[in-house]
Amino acid sequence: MSVGILSIPVLPVRFEPSERSEMTTQLLFGEQFELLETQDNWTLIRNQTDGYEGWATSKMLTMLSEEMTEKFNLYQSVFLRDPITVFRGVDVGELHLPAGSRLFVQGNRFFFFTGEGVTELFLENETTGSNFTKSLPERILQTASQFLNAPYLWGGKTILGMDCSGLTQVSATINGFQLPRNACDQALLGEEEFLSLSLPGDLAFFCNPEGSIVHVGIVCGQHQILHASGSVHIDELDERGIYSRDLKRYTHQLHSVKRIFQS
Numbered sequence: 001m002s003v004g005i006l007s008i009p010v011l012p013v014r015f016e017p018s019e020r021s022e023m024t025t026q027l028l029f030g031e032q033f034e035l036l037e038t039q040d041n042w043t044l045i046r047n048q049t050d051g052y053e054g055w056a057t058s059k060m061l062t063m064l065s066e067e068m069t070e071k072f073n074l075y076q077s078v079f080l081r082d083p084i085t086v087f088r089g090v091d092v093g094e095l096h097l098p099a100g101s102r103l104f105v106q107g108n109r110f111f112f113f114t115g116e117g118v119t120e121l122f123l124e125n126e127t128t129g130s131n132f133t134k135s136l137p138e139r140i141l142q143t144a145s146q147f148l149n150a151p152y153l154w155g156g157k158t159i160l161g162m163d164c165s166g167l168t169q170v171s172a173t174i175n176g177f178q179l180p181r182n183a184c185d186q187a188l189l190g191e192e193e194f195l196s197l198s199l200p201g202d203l204a205f206f207c208n209p210e211g212s213i214v215h216v217g218i219v220c221g222q223h224q225i226l227h228a229s230g231s232v233h234i235d236e237l238d239e240r241g242i243y244s245r246d247l248k249r250y251t252h253q254l255h256s257v258k259r260i261f262q263s
């Protein structure tokens with residue numbers, strides 16, 4: 001099995017092997033993938049983190065030798081928390097890396113893997129530390145709040161554009177919890193709760209008229225929800241669904257509330 005790693009900040013992953021095809025997700029810096037198939041200038045990959053498959057431009061992928069793959073065991077990994085963190089490398093210059101990017105560490109030194117070897121990266125700006133006095137649900141909600149006003153982008157996972165399940169997935173990943181990529185799969189996790197008993201950090205899921213889950217957001221408490229729709233913002237939430245004050249109407253029908261993250 002051929003394995004690779006993303007060594008650029010972010011890469012679109014598409015439904016079909018074409019630049020005209022829709023972007024279904026993104027790979028973030030440091031995410032590993034398996035090579036499944038090649039077609040002309042495209043590679044079908046499977047993200048090892050969440051199992052999601054799609055097509056990526058072959059020239060933007062870094063493949064790893066078996067020797068380099070084994071070196072992963074010598075390093076611990078960390079996920080970047082700030083919306084954008086700036087690093088500089090001797091051979092790569094300046095890198096602006098999105099939240100959720102994975103770096104490898106030994107002591108206080110940061111590294112990433114290239115096709116030729118391991119390169120050290122030097123931090124250019126301070127990062128926001130984790131507040132481990134907070135519970136996991138509170139930390140995930142706090143992390144998601146960093147993305148307020150980010151524009152909606154189908155398949156997006158960064159401050160420059162993200163979709164609803166990208167927001168929940170990245171916010172969870174940064175805090176050490178892995179969610180599936182799509183809202184309908186995230187909804188299979190956890191225990192269902194009444195909205196009236198929901199807590200900040202619970203996930204609320206929403207359905208289309210046919211009953212299929214098509215949207216997800218993070219309960220904020222006080223009848224509010226943080227979600228990505230048009231942009232990442234906070235709307236009102238009740239038993240009927242999401243009510244937009246700006247649009248003066250309900251925009252999403254409530255399907256269920258799940259407690260996935262435990263305090």
